[in-house]
Amino acid sequence: MVNAEVDVFRIQLISMLGSVVALLAILELVRRRRLREEYCLAWIAAAIILVFFSVRRDLFERLAWTLGIDYPPSLLVLGTIIFGLIISVHFSVKISLLERRVTLLAQELGILKEKMAANSSSSEEQQIIDVAAPWAVPRSLGLGSSDDA
Amino acid sequence: MIQTSSQGHPLGTKHLHPNVLIIIPAYNEEECLASLLREIRTEVPDCDIVVVDDGSTDRTSSVARPLASYVIQLPFNLGIGGAVQTGFRFARSKGYRAAIQVDGDGQHPPCHVRRLLQPVLDGEVDVTVGSRFVTKGNYRAPLARRAGITVFRVLNSLLLRRAITDCTSGFRAYSRRAIEFLAENYPIDYPEPESIVALARAGFRIREIPVDMRVRQGGSSSITAFRSVYYMVKVVLAILVEMLRRPKAVLP
Numbered sequence: 001m002v003n004a005e006v007d008v009f010r011i012q013l014i015s016m017l018g019s020v021v022a023l024l025a026i027l028e029l030v031r032r033r034r035l036r037e038e039y040c041l042a043w044i045a046a047a048i049i050l051v052f053f054s055v056r057r058d059l060f061e062r063l064a065w066t067l068g069i070d071y072p073p074s075l076l077v078l079g080t081i082i083f084g085l086i087i088s089v090h091f092s093v094k095i096s097l098l099e100r101r102v103t104l105l106a107q108e109l110g111i112l113k114e115k116m117a118a119n120s121s122s123s124e125e126q127q128i129i130d131v132a133a134p135w136a137v138p139r140s141l142g143l144g145s146s147d148d149a
Numbered sequence: 150m151i152q153t154s155s156q157g158h159p160l161g162t163k164h165l166h167p168n169v170l171i172i173i174p175a176y177n178e179e180e181c182l183a184s185l186l187r188e189i190r191t192e193v194p195d196c197d198i199v200v201v202d203d204g205s206t207d208r209t210s211s212v213a214r215p216l217a218s219y220v221i222q223l224p225f226n227l228g229i230g231g232a233v234q235t236g237f238r239f240a241r242s243k244g245y246r247a248a249i250q251v252d253g254d255g256q257h258p259p260c261h262v263r264r265l266l267q268p269v270l271d272g273e274v275d276v277t278v279g280s281r282f283v284t285k286g287n288y289r290a291p292l293a294r295r296a297g298i299t300v301f302r303v304l305n306s307l308l309l310r311r312a313i314t315d316c317t318s319g320f321r322a323y324s325r326r327a328i329e330f331l332a333e334n335y336p337i338d339y340p341e342p343e344s345i346v347a348l349a350r351a352g353f354r355i356r357e358i359p360v361d362m363r364v365r366q367g368g369s370s371s372i373t374a375f376r377s378v379y380y381m382v383k384v385v386l387a388i389l390v391e392m393l394r395r396p397k398a399v400l401p
Contacts, residue, residue: 099337103337106224106225106227106231107223107227107231107235107238109223109224110201110221110222110223110235111221111238111242113221113222114199114219114220114222
C-alpha cells in the first residue's frame with residue numbers, strides 16, 4: 001500500500017519534471033529566435049497543460065472519468081494523438097503556402113532576369129543573333145509571314 | 150466544331166500576329182528544341198517566342214537562346230504547370246494580346262499554331278484547345294493514355310455539361326483575359342484537365358480544334374507509367390475539388 005503510493009508519487013514527479021523541461025526548452029528556442037512565436041504558442045500551451053495535470057493528477061483523472069474514460073492514461077494518449085494530428089495538418093497548410101510562394105518567387109525571378117538581360121543586351125549581341133538566326137529578330141518590325149498557312 | 154475562320158476573314162491569312170507570344174515549356178529538351186524553334190520561326194515568323202527552361206540540367210537554354218525571343222531560366226524545376234504559368238505571367242507583364250502554348254518536346258506541330266490562334270485573335274473564343282486524333286502507334290502507351298483521356302472526358306462532361314474531347318492536350322491558345330486569369334490560377338503539376346475546368350467555370354469560351362500530334366521528338370515524357378496512377382488520382386481529385394470552389398467570376 002505504502003509502496004504503491006510512493007510509486008505514484010515518483011511517476012508524478014517525473015512527469016512534472018519532464019513537462020517543465022519541455023516548457024523551458026520551447027521558451028529557450030523562442031528566446032534564441034530559432035522558433036517563431038506563432039509556432040510556439042501551441043507547443044507552450046501543450047507544455048503548460050502537461051505541467052498543470054502533472055501537479056493536479058486528480059483533476060486529470062476526474063476529467064477522464066467525466067469523458068467516460070475508465071483508464072485515465074488513455075486520455076493522455078488520445079490527447080497526444082489529436083494534438084499531433086492537428087499540428088501536422090497545420091504544418092501541411094503552412095508548407096503548401098510556402099511552396100506556392102517559392103514557386104511565385106522562382107517565376108518572378110526568371111522573368112526579371114530575362115527582362116534585365118533583354119534591357120542590357122548590347123547591339124553586339126543583337127548582331128550575333130542576326131547572323132545566327134535572321135528570323136529571330138524582326139518581331140518588333142512585324143515582318144515575315146510571306147508564306148501563308 | 151472545326152472553324153479555322155481564316156477563309157473569308159477580312160484580313161485573310163495575311164493577317165499578322167503582332168503581340169502574340171508562343172510559350173514553350175522545356176525541361177531537358179536540347180535534342181529537339183532547335184528544330185522546333187526553327188519550324189515555328191518558319192510557320193509563324195511574326196510571333197514572339199518565350200522558352201521557359203524549367204531548371205534543365207542539359208543545354209536547353211543555350212540551344213534556345215539564339216532562336217527564341219526570350220529565354221526564361223527558372224532557378225529550379227517547377228514542373229510543367231509552374232513553367233507554363235511563368236509564360237502567362239511574362240505575357241501578362243509584357244501586355245501580349247494572345248498566347249499559345251507549344252510543348253518543347255515537339256509533339257505539337259507548329260503548322261497548327263495559326264489555326265489555333267485565329268479564333269482567339271478574332272475574339273470568337275477565349276481559349277482554343279488542339280485536340281489530337283489518337284492514331285495508331287502514336288504513343289508508347291496509347292491504351293493507357295486513351296483510357297485516361299476517356300476518364301477525364303466523362304468527368305468533365307458530367308461536371309461542365311459539355312464535352313471536351315482531349316482535355317490533356319496542352320496545345321492551347323489563350324486570349325488576353327484568359328492569360329490574366331491563368332497568370333493567377335494555374336495548377337503546378339499535371340495542369341491541363343484541371344485548368345480547363347477552371348476556365349470553363351470562370352465563363353471563358355472554349356473551342357476545340359482537331360489537330361494531329363506527333364510522337365515526341367526526343368527527351369522523355371514527364372508522365373511515366375509509374376506516375377500515371379498518381380496522375381489519375383491527383384487530377385480527378387483536383388477536378389472534384391475545383392467543383393467545390395466558388396467559381397471565379399471573371400466574366401459577366
